[in-house]
Amino acid sequence: MGSSLTVVRAGASARAEPTGRSVSGTFEQRRRRVGIGFVLPALLVLAAVLGFPIVQSLLLAMQHVRLAAGHMHVRWIGWENYTDLLADDSFVLALANSIFFSLGEVVLVTSIGLGAALLLNHRLGRFGILRVLLIVPWAIAPVANAVLWKWILNANYGVLNAVLKSLGIIDHYVVWLGEPMRALTLLLLVDVWKSVPFIALLFLAGLQRIPRILYRAAVLDGANGWQRFRFVTLPGLRNAITIAVVLQTIWSLRVFDLVFVLTRGGPADGTVLLNFLAYRVTFNFLDIGSGAAIANVIFAMSFLLAILYIRLLQPTKREPAS
Amino acid sequence: MRDDITHLFSRRTLLQGAAGAAAIGGFSGLASRPARAAETALDVFAPLPPDPSPPGAAKFGEAAFAAWQQAHDAKVKYELLAWPQLHDRMATAFASGTSEWDVVYMCAWVPEFIDFIVPYADKLPPSTVADMPVSSFKTVTWDGKRYGAVFTLSLLTLFYNTEHFEIAGLKEPPKTWDDLKRYTKELTRDGRYGWVLDYADSAGIGGTASYWMCFLQQAGGTMYGPDGEPVFNSDAGVAALQMMMDLMKLGTDPGSMSYAGINDATNVLLAGRASMMMNWPYMWKPAQDPKQSKIIGKLGGAILPAGPAGSASIDGTDAWTVTATCKDPALATKLIDFYLSPEVQKRQALDTGWLPIRISVLGDPEVQKALPNASIVLEQAKHPYNSFVTQNYNQITQAIGTEIQKALQGRQSAKQAMANASEQVTQIIKHS
Numbered sequence: 001m002g003s004s005l006t007v008v009r010a011g012a013s014a015r016a017e018p019t020g021r022s023v024s025g026t027f028e029q030r031r032r033r034v035g036i037g038f039v040l041p042a043l044l045v046l047a048a049v050l051g052f053p054i055v056q057s058l059l060l061a062m063q064h065v066r067l068a069a070g071h072m073h074v075r076w077i078g079w080e081n082y083t084d085l086l087a088d089d090s091f092v093l094a095l096a097n098s099i100f101f102s103l104g105e106v107v108l109v110t111s112i113g114l115g116a117a118l119l120l121n122h123r124l125g126r127f128g129i130l131r132v133l134l135i136v137p138w139a140i141a142p143v144a145n146a147v148l149w150k151w152i153l154n155a156n157y158g159v160l161n162a163v164l165k166s167l168g169i170i171d172h173y174v175v176w177l178g179e180p181m182r183a184l185t186l187l188l189l190v191d192v193w194k195s196v197p198f199i200a201l202l203f204l205a206g207l208q209r210i211p212r213i214l215y216r217a218a219v220l221d222g223a224n225g226w227q228r229f230r231f232v233t234l235p236g237l238r239n240a241i242t243i244a245v246v247l248q249t250i251w252s253l254r255v256f257d258l259v260f261v262l263t264r265g266g267p268a269d270g271t272v273l274l275n276f277l278a279y280r281v282t283f284n285f286l287d288i289g290s291g292a293a294i295a296n297v298i299f300a301m302s303f304l305l306a307i308l309y310i311r312l313l314q315p316t317k318r319e320p321a322s
Numbered sequence: 323m324r325d326d327i328t329h330l331f332s333r334r335t336l337l338q339g340a341a342g343a344a345a346i347g348g349f350s351g352l353a354s355r356p357a358r359a360a361e362t363a364l365d366v367f368a369p370l371p372p373d374p375s376p377p378g379a380a381k382f383g384e385a386a387f388a389a390w391q392q393a394h395d396a397k398v399k400y401e402l403l404a405w406p407q408l409h410d411r412m413a414t415a416f417a418s419g420t421s422e423w424d425v426v427y428m429c430a431w432v433p434e435f436i437d438f439i440v441p442y443a444d445k446l447p448p449s450t451v452a453d454m455p456v457s458s459f460k461t462v463t464w465d466g467k468r469y470g471a472v473f474t475l476s477l478l479t480l481f482y483n484t485e486h487f488e489i490a491g492l493k494e495p496p497k498t499w500d501d502l503k504r505y506t507k508e509l510t511r512d513g514r515y516g517w518v519l520d521y522a523d524s525a526g527i528g529g530t531a532s533y534w535m536c537f538l539q540q541a542g543g544t545m546y547g548p549d550g551e552p553v554f555n556s557d558a559g560v561a562a563l564q565m566m567m568d569l570m571k572l573g574t575d576p577g578s579m580s581y582a583g584i585n586d587a588t589n590v591l592l593a594g595r596a597s598m599m600m601n602w603p604y605m606w607k608p609a610q611d612p613k614q615s616k617i618i619g620k621l622g623g624a625i626l627p628a629g630p631a632g633s634a635s636i637d638g639t640d641a642w643t644v645t646a647t648c649k650d651p652a653l654a655t656k657l658i659d660f661y662l663s664p665e666v667q668k669r670q671a672l673d674t675g676w677l678p679i680r681i682s683v684l685g686d687p688e689v690q691k692a693l694p695n696a697s698i699v700l701e702q703a704k705h706p707y708n709s710f711v712t713q714n715y716n717q718i719t720q721a722i723g724t725e726i727q728k729a730l731q732g733r734q735s736a737k738q739a740m741a742n743a744s745e746q747v748t749q750i751i752k753h754s
Contacts (some may be wrong), residue, residue: 067413091424178576264523266522267727283409284717284720286413297665
């Protein structure tokens with residue numbers, strides 16, 4: 001009751017003073033102040049939970065921080081950790097591996113996800129069970145998923161070798177994780193398997209928002225299947241595809257569990273990704289400063305992508321009708 | 323009627339009730355406090371079985387453990403973690419100052435965490451120390467002080483499939499490097515491999531670099547000179563790696579490059595798909611378990627084949643240490659003394675397969691009968707078994723192991739690998 005009265009008063013004042021500083025404006029300012037007051041505790045908590053670690057990580061990366069012989073050795077060294085990274089073969093290899101991994105992941109997940117979404121959107125694919133089956137890989141806990149694939153890819157007992165051999169595709173068992181490039185590619189495929197469901201559902205939601213009338217109009221215009229996909233489906237999914245690409249790139253930079261469980265970065269550092277390297281340098285080598293520098297590189301990459309993501313999510317401004 | 327109920331459970335009544343309950347709770351807390359204060363709690367950080375775990379955590383000595391707690395009016399709480407995660411968990415807890423442990427398992431990490439633990443082992447009962455191999459204190463001693471007590475004699479020795487040997491007409495285990503190469507080649511047949519090991523993980527005890535350290539010592543080499551600088555880029559270092567590369571070509575299971583833990587490689591031997599490997603003593607027991615093994619009664623053991631300088635191994639260095647923040651160091655020392663008692667050591671050997679460290683228990687006829695490899699490990703202990711533990715052991719073994727892996731894949735020569743590894747280790751030492 002009180003709030004409705006306030007609204008009425010505010011509206012009346014606005015009519016009485018159409019120009020200059022209005023009571024409505026004052027109310028709006030008060031409302032904003034109260035709103036900020038309510039939001040402030042949450043902002044403070046966020047600043048403490050998110051801001052503090054970020055600032056701390058930035059500061060750590062500017063120092064030589066190393067746990068050795070039970071002592072925490074701390075010394076300010078400026079940008080040295082970052083410049084050292086550029087000369088570090090392990091970092092360069094991990095960066096190259098991460099770029100390969102991210103590119104491969106985005107291309108494969110997006111294209112397979114789109115294909116799956118198109119199939120599920122077809123009238124024959126609209127059974128609920130298919131969607132449940134699709135979601136299974138995504139629902140499996142990350143470490144459980146990694147352990148599952150560790151056994152599938154086992155050189156001696158793995159089901160992959162058994163199936164391929166029984167089909168006559170290979171004549172002897174393959175050591176899937178025994179060579180750097182092959183192992184990295186397999187890690188990529190395993191992560192693609194896990195990531196496709198979410199992206200497929202994202203695309204499916206996008207597909208269902210495309211008005212059916214556009215397809216009917218395209219048919220009436222004589223468009224074939226490819227042309228309908230090219231000129232109706234793809235433009236309709238533009239936003240979903242962009243968001244999927246950005247999100248998948250960010251997620252691929254965070255991959256850790258697969259490397260930790262399946263290869264530990266081996267063989268010969270062939271599967272070390274940036275995230276795993278940051279972990280190894282920090283917790284295995286106890287070189288906390290260098291580890292923070294690597295983590296900050298990942299953070300910077302993710303942050304830039306996140307900004308891009310937020311910009312893409314902003315609604316586009318419509319041009320006023322002339 | 324509804325009003326009555328509302329009245330009965332009014333806010334005031336509820337508050338009164340809560341206050342009353344709190345008062346009763348507080349009173350009962352006061353009443354029971356003297357009884358609780360007498361009981362001391364010890365927090366122990368240890369690996370999950372099947373890695374070496376204490377009584378009460380692994381299935382052995384449970385009754386004795388309960389009796390010890392009762393006798394000392396103490397409650398021992400275990401925090402157990404899979405072995406590969408122990409180091410990193412400890413590093414995080416110690417660095418952040420959040421460790422609440424009193425007794426901590428260590429494996430080659432004593433120099434790394436030296437200021438977080440105390441040299442309690444100097445005060446172990448003389449009778450206990452006298453019953454342990456002097457060399458067992460080597461990896462837990464720093465600046466002349468003993469920071470830990472190794473609780474299982476864990477050296478790498480040779481395990482082999484006796485049935486495969488018979489089929490190949492091999493009468494006895496390989497004694498020299500030449501034997502080992504010849505055997506590996508001859509045993510690689512019928513879809514089986516002569517040799518298997520886990521080479522995927524470079525670092526730490528049980529990593530690729532640590533396996534190479536066995537061959538390095540067998541070749542007469544060592545890791546560091548008197549000045550602490552690396553000296554492994556030598557004829558011995560190259561020969562050790564060349565030996566591993568030769569074995570790779572002659573009949574090592576190619577999957578070895580992808581096995582990231584000893585259990586992966588052990589499974590291959592226990593399935594009868596490989597004929598030889600070096601492994602820790604615990605392997606004997608699972609090899610006799612029909613749920614885990616297809617080679618029951620077919621497992622043989624021997625000391626590692628001799629290189630130019632003889633046989634040599636590395637030490638698993640599984641030890642108990644007491645933290646600097648320990649709530650009751652005297653009680654913690656007593657607990658470790660209990661872990662090292664002959665009764666517990668015997669049950670540890672018989673029930674888990676992890677050999678005792680006490681010489682008297684190793685010589686016990688019942689232990690010898692149940693674990694025939696005990697005498698082999700004792701024999702191996704007569705030869706060098708240096709694990710070359712240092713403050714930056716993980717970083718150094720990571721660097722060496724990665725170069726070794728490249729050589730094992732044929733991407734570089736043994737000489738090049740040693741040169742690269744030496745250069746990296748020099749830099750690591752320089753920057754640490």
